[in-house]
Amino acid sequence: MGRVTGQRRIVAAVTAVGVAAAVAVVAYRVLAPAEVSTTARGGYPALGAPEAGVIGRLPVAPLIVDGRLRVYAASRQVYADQPVDGRHRGTPHWSYRRWPATLDAVVASGTTVVSRWSDGRLVALDARTGRVAWRADGPEPERERATRRTGTATVWQPSGLSVSRTVDGREAVVTSGAGEVRAVDLADGGQLWRSPVGAGCREPVGTSTAGQLLTVDRCDGPAVVEFRDAATGAVGRQWRPPGAGDELTATPIGCGPGGAGCAALRTAGSGDVVARAWLLGSGDPTPVRPLDGPGAELVDQTVVSMVDGVLLGRAVSGGVPRWRADVGPGRVIAVQPGRVHVLTQENELVTFDPATGAQLSRFVLDVGSDGTGWAPGAAYAADGYVVVERLRQPVDPDGDDQRYYFTSEPLIVAAT
Incomplete structure (x- = not known):
């Protein structure tokens, strides 16, 4: 009887070790540092050339890269969709994930997208394919970045x-x-x-x-x-x-x-x-x-500012007036090379040429049945596009995301 009991104990011990080893393997596979790169299957998209007006709305903030892609940031992921003028966010064109590090910031130049992670790691991706171009070490961020669900702090204020x-x-x-x-x-x-x-x-x-x-x-x-x-x-x-x-x-x-x-x-x-x-x-x-x-902005060596409903363009050297344009009450929300973007009190987006003051486009920032009863939040402009974050009125900076944002897709995208 004693011999049988001893054998049972041995079998139980071996079984326990086996189970522990299996659990350890599973835990390692789940928790071990890892990265997953899903590259583009299709070709590089063509340059977008939409007519001026509202394109659509998005749930998260995009970086517009090379006039062809929209790049987004999630907690542990950088990904892109296309076309750049798509009405809604589409299936990822490519994606890059890391674990357990979290994404801290994203910048882009030309066709290179650079991400910085909570462990200081820098990962550069080729925007044309989503392939990793290089990896490098950097200093860890001094503090964890506080972000809302749109991720504007990660991609627009990196x-x-x-x-x-x-x-x-x-x-x-x-x-x-x-x-x-x-x-x-x-x-x-x-x-x-x-x-x-x-x-x-x-x-x-x-x-x-x-x-x-x-x-x-x-x-x-x-x-x-x-x-x-x-x-x-x-x-x-x-x-x-x-x-x-x-x-x-x-x-x-x-x-x-x-x-x-x-x-x-x-x-x-x-x-x-x-x-x-x-x-x-x-x-x-x-x-x-x-x-x-x-309120004053600088673009293409021209200072632009709103004064009593009039947009003024002045030379950066000496402040000599160059042009003026009657817009009505509003403010300059974004500038980019060749464009000055003004948002009026009625949430019309008016775009001007900073060199001449000529009006390039004017339309209401409205999509679907959303209406214009929202307050503007952060704004971003690149490659002829403008993206504006829409907030629920009255704006409650301490409210949760559902209270803070106007809709579940709070970012409105326009071509100018």
Whole structure:
């Protein structure tokens, strides 16, 4: 009897070990770091050429890449659909997933889409195929990004990640966080430079047309704006607006997608009544009074602003008036090369040529039976398209997503 009992114990022990091993294998397969890349099966889509007007609506915010694709961000996924002028979000043209890291930011330049993840990893995808072009290490984000379901913070305000054109013509992907700034070559992911910086006291805000990384530095004494060469990482100068107090905020103006290639900077210090604007170049920033205060934008060397229902276009140098256009009450919601977009109080989208002030298109931002009883949220413009986030009125910034957004597909897309 004792021998039988011992055999049973041995069998039970072996069975337990086998079950534990099986569970471990399953757990490893489920929880182990992994990536899944699903490449495009069809060819690269043609350039979209829709007539001016509302195209459709989307549940999440797109990046428009190369005028051909819409790229989206999810918690652990970057994916694209097409055509770019599709009425609704379509079946993914390609997709890339990672686990267990979460997606922190996405930028695009040309046909390269670069994603940054919570572990600091950079993954570049070829937008034409969805294939991984390169992988590189970078600093981990200093904090977890707070995002709503549309993902606008990930794709339209990608803090800590930008693309800069260096003075020698290369494009560098600059990433910051966890006490470090690092740059890699957009072409192949090769490291260009890395530099330790004070944790929590330096905030990159964008890059200039002169190939400089712009950073607000609060590490030692009063805040200053630091100009760092995007090609080498060398700090060229530190600059402080005359008369600024101890505190300082800086907002880039006249930038490309993702805060790249900014032509000017708007600063506000504790002693400033109105935010002041400065033109960026190879030397110290120079004042640009027409850009002072909120609401003014810079596009194609023209300052545009709304004053009492009139859109004004002025030369960036000297502020000489170039043109004016009667629009009615509204505000400039977005600019892009060759276009200025104004949203009126009736939610009409009016687009002008920044060089001449000629009206290019005008139509109501309405789709289906949604109506126009919404408030505008974030807006984005690229490749002739405009995307506007629609919010439920009255806007409740602390409300949950169902209360905050106008519909389940709150982003309205238009061609201009």
